[in-house]
Amino acid sequence: MAEISTLGVIGAGQMGNGIAHVAALAGLDVVLVDVKAEAVEKARATIARNLARQVSKGSIEASARDAALDRIRGGTEMAALSAADLVIEAATEREDLKVSIFRQVVPLLKPEAILASNTSSISITRLAAVTDRPHRFIGMHFMNPVPVMKLVEIIRGIATDEETFNAVQQLAERMGKTTAVAQDFPAFIVNRVLIPMINEAVYALQEGVGDVRSIDAAMKLGAAHPMGPLELGDFIGLDTCLAIMRVLHAEMGDSKYRPSPLLVKHVEAGWLGRKSGRGFYDYSQDPPRPTR
Numbered sequence: 149m150a151e152i153s154t155l156g157v158i159g160a161g162q163m164g165n166g167i168a169h170v171a172a173l174a175g176l177d178v179v180l181v182d183v184k185a186e187a188v189e190k191a192r193a194t195i196a197r198n199l200a201r202q203v204s205k206g207s208i209e210a211s212a213r214d215a216a217l218d219r220i221r222g223g224t225e226m227a228a229l230s231a232a233d234l235v236i237e238a239a240t241e242r243e244d245l246k247v248s249i250f251r252q253v254v255p256l257l258k259p260e261a262i263l264a265s266n267t268s269s270i271s272i273t274r275l276a277a278v279t280d281r282p283h284r285f286i287g288m289h290f291m292n293p294v295p296v297m298k299l300v301e302i303i304r305g306i307a308t309d310e311e312t313f314n315a316v317q318q319l320a321e322r323m324g325k326t327t328a329v330a331q332d333f334p335a336f337i338v339n340r341v342l343i344p345m346i347n348e349a350v351y352a353l354q355e356g357v358g359d360v361r362s363i364d365a366a367m368k369l370g371a372a373h374p375m376g377p378l379e380l381g382d383f384i385g386l387d388t389c390l391a392i393m394r395v396l397h398a399e400m401g402d403s404k405y406r407p408s409p410l411l412v413k414h415v416e417a418g419w420l421g422r423k424s425g426r427g428f429y430d431y432s433q434d435p436p437r438p439t440r
């Protein structure tokens with residue numbers, strides 16, 4: 149298989165912008181597509197800010213920042229993905245949405261292009277089955293924030309071939325990441341362990357075991373986590389955390405995965421965490437103020 153030189157990214161949210169950032173720094177040409185032009189503009193600004201931070205910390209040269217920014221093209225036209233050797237889908241964590249994106253994108257792609265999903269929980273085999281190329285479809289699961297976190301989980305669907313697996317593993321390494329291979333089970337490895345922990349922290353909050361500050365301090369200082377579980381839930385996005393718990397609950401059929409009603413309420417209220425300005429913390433204050 150020819151080397152991957154052009155990467156398509158669908159979804160210019162926090163994961164899409166991080167993937168575009170790291171890929172462009174690694175020398176790939178990047179096409180970043182979102183339904184909203186504002187999302188692409190915001191992603192460009194975020195990438196420029198994060199690259200500038202890396203320059204000021206001395207981890208990259210200013211020339212590398214400029215070259216990376218030049219390599220990223222963005223827009224709302226899916227047709228731009230026809231140039232891509234690999235397309236990574238990083239849109240909202242909803243299976244119906246991802247299925248409709250794959251159906252729309254497949255006719256536009258080169259026949260040999262690989263399709264990957266950055267899904268946090270959804271079956272790779274099921275997503276692959278709606279495309280014309282299940283053998284060239286794979287899970288490529290980056291961690292947030294992408295420029296900082298070392299891991300990419302790689303998940304083969306039942307039909308994924310070795311050539312695709314090897315190409316994606318090599319690309320992850322070229323992007324400076326370490327890979328862990330997970331089987332295609334709900335939420336794979338990281339989120340099978342991490343998201344039920346966050347959900348449990350929300351239960352602890354709901355039951356009054358501790359308030360937001362105590363729960364986060366307990367896990368930071370008592371278990372050496374870099375962020376407390378409620379702060380981390382806000383960082384990931386509470387809508388994404390709930391979507392993952394719902395996949396685990398439905399597909400594992402075990403009540404231990406039931407989402408906390410307080411988590412459900414937050415999402416219903418539109419309190420999605422940092423991205424909406426309020427979650428378990430209120431981000432209109434500096435430093436953010438716990439809400440309970």
Ligand SMILES: CC(=O)CC(=O)SCCNC(=O)CCNC(=O)[C@H](O)C(C)(C)COP(=O)(O)OP(=O)(O)OC[C@H]1O[C@@H](n2cnc3c(N)ncnc32)[C@H](O)[C@@H]1OP(=O)(O)O
Binds near residue numbers: 267291
């Ligand atoms: C839901 C899923 O499907 C899967 C997931 O992703 S689950 C979530 C996984 N992620 C985590 O668990 C993150 C946990 N949190 C952390 O590791 C840390 O709090 C953090 C890395 C986010 C921030 O660390 P911190 O020490 O509090 O902040 P800060 O000092 O600002 O940043 C640490 C470094 O990262 C860099 N950094 C932070 N965010 C960055 C970004 N978006 N882009 C580039 N660099 C960034 C900083 O510049 C800094 O670099 P140096 O070490 O060179 O100084």
Ligand SMILES: NC(=O)C1=CN([C@@H]2O[C@H](COP(=O)(O)OP(=O)(O)OC[C@H]3O[C@@H](n4cnc5c(N)ncnc54)[C@H](OP(=O)(O)O)[C@@H]3O)[C@@H](O)[C@H]2O)C=CC1
Binds near residue numbers: 160161245290383
């Ligand atoms: N957040 C995290 O920590 C992690 C998330 N993931 C996964 O990555 C994916 C993206 O998550 P994240 O970046 O956090 O989510 P965000 O909500 O930050 O971004 C999702 C983006 O996708 C856009 N979008 C929605 N529909 C479409 C469409 N039809 N075509 C193109 N773009 C679309 C959204 O636009 P709009 O805002 O208009 O709806 C938004 O800009 C999810 O599958 C998630 O589970 C994986 C690892 C970590």
